[in-house]
Amino acid sequence: MLGGTEFVGRAIVEDALERGWEVTVFHRGRHEAPAGAVSLIGDRTAPDGLAALATGSWDAVVDTWSAAPSAVRDAARLLADRVGRYAYVSSRSVYAWPPAAGLAEDGPLVEGSPDDGEVPYAESKRGGELAATAAFGPDRTLLVRAGLILGPYENVGRLPWWLGRIARGGPVLAPGPRTLPVQYVDARDLAAWTLDAVAAGLSGPYNLVSPPGHTTMGELLDACVRATGADAELRWTEPEALLAAGAAPWTELPVWLPPGEMYDAMHTADVSRALAAGLRCRPAEETVADTWAWMESLGGIAPQRPDRPGAGLTPEREAEVLAALAKE
Template sequence: MIDRRQWLQLAGAAAAAWVVPGLVAAAMPKPAPPAKRLRILILGGTGFTGPHQVRYALERGHTLTLFNRGRKTREWPGDVEQLQGDRNTGDLAALKDREWDVCIDNPTTLPFWARDAGQLLKGKVGHYIFISTISVYAANDTADADESDALAQYTGPDAMRETQDSVRANMALYGALKARSEAEVRHWFGDTATVIRPGLIVGPGDETDRFTYWPARIARGGEVLAPGSGEDPVQFIDARDLAEWTIRMAEQRAFGTFNATGPATMLRMRGMLEGIRGALKSDAQFIWAAADFLEAQNVSPWGDMPAWIPAEGDSAGFARRSNKKALAKGLDFRPLSATAVDTLGWFKAQPEERQAKLRAGISPEREKELLALWKSRA
């Protein structure tokens, strides 16, 4: 755990980063140059983590090819080959008769996407890295469970016929279909496959606001409704840390399955919120409301109170996934202060209409109502 003195030191660095972008990141240890320049194919590449992968890979001297639908245009700090197709319709023609050292598969949720890529790229790439999710696990009731934990099982009629619409309609399919996609990747690429299972991905560019809510709310100051006792653990990973480590895993040719979530040591909800407050130099005052009170008021964990789930019962291990394997392979994390400052800076740069309504958390009006109820009850 980080004490108050260390937080104040980090907050000073974060405040400087607000004025001089990248200062906090530059203070992180810089990995040794790669032993070999790689030809990297990224499936996707223009979403949340993909652009961070592209920029970091270019910085490391690698040659990049992106394959996607071409719906998002990006400016890159170097030459990037762009191939266009649509995996949802089976249009992978642009990948035929090509070879790469590494393929990084970012967007796959549906097993038939993994199957189609495997059929086409088997023998054409030396290393296949599949970005999965920590949601593949069948249960979350055990603290410190590792990558060998049982996976969710698909029980529908045909996993290969599931669509993005069916996942949107029933999010319970998400973890099971990701698990089936992992199985497809292993079927086609065997021992040359790497499966990375991120936890909650946060940071600049996150359009879900599942972490952004807290820097945005704490920056406003005043009394802030905070969930539980503050002792529940939380886990997340900055998209930049995930992206950069993925590229380094390609450089290492590190195969296997890895939980990619952080931080390196346990962080509790109180430590996260106080860390954000220190980084932003806010006068926010946290009013901790008991979990049973929030439940009675229909305030949901994760959605209304982002990043938080009570560490009890079926969710006792939800934010306690073991990341020891990933740490041993060099996964590291920038300070929470850097993530908080950079996330808020990104959010404040968005159009006013985007800032007007956060996509996670509760409204100011609802928070005020709940604070009054909690104080009255107490």
């Protein structure tokens, strides 16, 4: 596992260990690897940073890297003759904008290069795909094109923000409609599917997110209220009113996008290929409850990746939007 100490990587490592697999984790040493994994320390962005991987052989490698594609290129080249398969956790962001509603894996893609340095996220992930495939060949490379990822260990701040906000109680700005379907994948379901796919010898791209309609904004936020046990009042507000009040979808109101182009891109993916290959998604209630339990074990505050801006409305901004809506 390249990485493996936080969020998706950690979920993959823990799942592999539970299966009784022998797991080696290559990481920078900033966080402890899960107990039972062998740690190799190195920084793939530094000169000679891959030295710890110079020897050894493995059945498979899983890589979640999302920055410069050249880092995937260098690791994949180094490991190509000593590893059986390469699973690269990519993103549905690799599809050319705007992705059509119901887009499958054969949709048009953004440009990318395995030799790129720091480039925007979509190009980074596409370059990573090309780097892995160039080194291992299409028959030994699995491309896991994840959508929105939630669940325990989340360090991006989307579901943790909702849980933290609802735990504070009081009137909560809830973006509607309540019945709006949302797509995401629990990191643990992504982990289980990826390891099953590696074991089965699958290759090529797979959209990896829950089926359309797996849950709704109403079900997700209601589950947050139940998990936290908070005295919170969800004030459901229609998209038009929210946009008129200046509330920003996705950033100020995590997970939520109003119906339209961005919603189609994020919440309507065709995942029939992954479902046929065994994808199973746990209920939203379980994802929410387990994420809250994890947050409580940390004192109610989830860690935040330093390279990602914090999500969600500030208390002052939420009060401002609620006040603006009350005047209508």
